[in-house]
Amino acid sequence: MKHDNLTDVLEFLLLGFSDDPERQPLTFSLFLSMYVVTMLGNLLIILAVSSDSHLHTPMYVFLSILSVADIGFTSTTVPKVILDIQTHNRVISHAGCLIQLSFFYLFGCLDSVLLTVMAYDRFVAICYPLLLDSQLQCLIVSQLTFCTNVEIPHFFCDPPQLFKLSCNDTSTNKIFMYFIGAIFGGIPVSGILFSYTRILSSVLRVPSTGGKYKAFSTCGSHLSVVCLFYGTGLGVYLGSTVSHSPRKDAVVSMMYAVVAPMLNPFIYSLRNRDIKRALQRLLNRTA
Template structure:
């Protein structure tokens, strides 16, 4: 049951607190929310449970295999694969913040999530989502140095600098997630406790707030735009320089060899940002929270699940490392 605390305020002052509920005379501070999930149809629940459980297991196992292959094979102890293993770790965290709670809710038929749990889930979701974006930008910079400055690659991309890039990405992501949390923490009273999503989405919480959230929305979208614009700008700049450098290579074989080192990363970038942009545009057009939740599955579940396949299928070094890993374990 939802635990709530209410108090009476004068009718003459109520419009200052909750303009859309002027007729009511009480405000409610909630201790938990209810996630509606993707569907209310009881017949679909077993299908959703099996589908998301299998997708989650494939995501975790696939990314763990990438991390193990990079860790166990000395040939992969290079900056590119160091960043790849950190990306796989971020993908595991990104998926684990939302899907286990959703699977548990389907199995137990309990969609409740505490207020503290909601804020915690939102914080980790923003942390790993932003970390994914920043690591993709760092990997683009790594490819830029490898192709445009090959003679100085090992000097520039030394282990200390690579570690600093990952740490900086983590702390920036942590800052962004805490800024989103601080925006939501300013909200005290809510019109409803039902979130039309399968996880605690910050925009959904703002929509449920009783007070005027125009300033909160502006700040949240500004932080989101900056945290998204900077990595995308870095990726575009890196690939602009990479393409310019490749076009100056005289032989077709040399061009193909240079570009093939970027193929997997470019595929992941297009998948991550393409699906994210598609979700944003579809939700803006339809204005249906349920449709937005369904579209969010693509970048929260499908993209992290496909990343290990993209890197393993298009990368001979990863394939060899996987074969060595399996041959040593059998």
């Protein structure tokens, strides 16, 4: 079998979701609408927090950073999908693939840490670990060798799919991927579940039924997004070795890469009374 080193591979082909031309307009409309909603929702949060001095507190600073992370996380994949459908060209360059992978991990891990911080209600050092993770992933993929098949059955350069295309023994790479998944997935999930367990026990001691309902409503919406982000993300990466349906993996990946960042502004911020007041003041000044 002929082996081509990655440095000799100039481009990859992203197969996306479907080759059926009749489904392309629907896919285009779906991704475009979700991207527009994600951008508008998160930009509103950033504008509200930055323009209102009353919101210059740690909690709202975290919310604005989460919005920046969501914008970056979505922007690493969705614009490429929209452009590919519009131009009927699914090619991504070797350098573009590595850059996309690097920023996808950077913003994805930042999202994970921020969701955990918001559950813990305390700050942790994030900048250097996140940058290190994304660059290590990029370095590992850049050392792989590939056979003649460079078709990626996904809508972005996902490491599990690249491992399947490689002619190398990727067992070490997979172990590293699981290790990173445990650090940026398993540990945060454990902390979040512990936090919500303590919250649940406190809520159950509230004598008022209305108070319990309000607390469960707030925590339930937060927890649903957390489960969507971590559940689908960890499911794809930890189940990549046994999954035989790349298209199904692509659909599940869309849940944490596109849908979760779109929902975050509505769940964490736009239902918040202080954010609503700040947006109203901002709109009044603009008007």
